[in-house]
Amino acid sequence: MTDHYPVTRGRHLNHVAWLYDPLVERLSFGRERKFREKTMAWMDISPTDRILDVGCGTGSLTLLLAERLNPAAGMISGIDAAPRMIAIARKKAAKKRADIDFQVGIAESLAFADQSFNWVVNSMFTHHIDTGLKEKAFAEMYRVLKPGGMLLTADIDRPTTLPGRLLGWSGRYLLLQPELEDNLRGLLPDFMHRAGFWQVEKKEHLYGLVSFFTAQKPEVER
Numbered sequence: 001m002t003d004h005y006p007v008t009r010g011r012h013l014n015h016v017a018w019l020y021d022p023l024v025e026r027l028s029f030g031r032e033r034k035f036r037e038k039t040m041a042w043m044d045i046s047p048t049d050r051i052l053d054v055g056c057g058t059g060s061l062t063l064l065l066a067e068r069l070n071p072a073a074g075m076i077s078g079i080d081a082a083p084r085m086i087a088i089a090r091k092k093a094a095k096k097r098a099d100i101d102f103q104v105g106i107a108e109s110l111a112f113a114d115q116s117f118n119w120v121v122n123s124m125f126t127h128h129i130d131t132g133l134k135e136k137a138f139a140e141m142y143r144v145l146k147p148g149g150m151l152l153t154a155d156i157d158r159p160t161t162l163p164g165r166l167l168g169w170s171g172r173y174l175l176l177q178p179e180l181e182d183n184l185r186g187l188l189p190d191f192m193h194r195a196g197f198w199q200v201e202k203k204e205h206l207y208g209l210v211s212f213f214t215a216q217k218p219e220v221e222r
Contacts, residue, residue, distance in 0.1 A: 014084050056085075
């Protein structure tokens, strides 16, 4: 019997899932965990929170977030469009005996009810999807957040250094990845505002290329 998964026109890494973790570790010179921890530093998480990790990949960040929750009261889900990524994430969770709901899913059509989560996080995900999908994805993240819920986005942003500009724009053209352009032009906050978020703030900028943003869903929708 063949599994049927939701399909996206966005880029995903199903074909290199087996190589993703060791490759990222090598290319980041061991800084990947530090980046994940820095991401979490901008999230004021309660042990009873419900969290969604969009574009979770092999679940590295999701697993770290799960450690902050009370398994009896909080919960965490991770979705990714790549089935092989989710398979690896599930194996990693099983090895750590972590109770995480990993699902194959697409950001532009989240399989969760309205107002399900206190936090939605996405890390190094949005530069894989085009303008239209970014609009739909942020609208979906807004929909599944509870009133007053928070969004954390960590991703490529407008470069602020020469190495950042060279790396970002060469990736856009040499790797034939037009999806990067919205990020490189600094448009992520615009997508968040249009989705309905307020208090959109850039919390930190790293490497001249990557920023951490937080945003909130209003307690009372406008």
